[in-house]
Amino acid sequence: MGNGSGMPVLELLFVFVLVYVLQFITAFAGVVESLFILSPPIAQNPWTIVTSIYAHNGTGHLLSNAVALVLFGWPVARATTRLRFHLFFIVSGAVAGITQIVVSDAAGVLGASGAVFALFGYLIVGNRLSSSLVQAVRVPTWVTLVVFIVIAAVVTLATASPGVALIAHFAGLLVGLLAGRIGLLDTGPRRQRTEPTGA
Incomplete structure (x- = not known):
């Protein structure tokens, strides 16, 4: 359990609005694409990669x-530190955006999705x-990875619509x-997780 607060979510909402205003302003100069x-x-x-x-x-x-940020980010922000939350947001967003560009033929991508x-x-x-369920039902790491890939694929397809960066979502x-x-x-001590050996 963390000692965090929901403050990082509020900070992100402020940055979203600030960047949106900057997009509007820079659109007049024709540089929004190269900046954002x-x-x-x-x-x-x-x-x-970041902007x-x-x-x-x-x-x-x-x-x-x-x-979506408020719904999903608030509980996570309260369970971790401000720095970890913001770094996780940036790194995961960057990985998602880069993956979308590398894997697809997208001309460009933007957004916090x-x-x-x-x-x-x-x-x-x-x-x-x-965490308790994982402790009770132990499965090999490769099975966990397959389950995660299936979950990611199902949720991604459920949110599919034209113009959506599905690969970034996945x-x-x-x-x-x-x-x-x-x-x-x-932020606290982690319960010992042991993985079963063998296939």
Whole structure:
């Protein structure tokens, strides 16, 4: 159990709105793509690996990510430290965005969905009930990984709609599930988890 608060979620909401305003302002100068949209080749504008996580493609996109962030991020933020929460959000969002660009033929990607899906995945697996279940029902690591991939695929397909970065959603959720499984954001002592040997 962590000693955190919901403050990181409020900070992210503020950054979302601030970046959205900056997107609007920079659109007049014609530089919004080079500042906020992660697109190939990534090395051309490497800062977009981070800035694209906080940028959104319209008010509806911003609001849907904000609502999901509050729902899934609040409990995670309260169970960890502010620094760990923000680093997890950035790294999982970056992994999701880069995966979308590398795996698909996307011209560009932006939005917090990958990071929000990572928080959702962490919330599913990193809670006390899930940890207790894992202790009671021990399965080989490879089975856990297969189950996580199936969960990520099912949830991703359930959220499918035109223009949605499905690969980023899948990658973010998978990162969150794996991070939750190892307790990456835990601040207290971790219960000993032993894995069975053999196949």
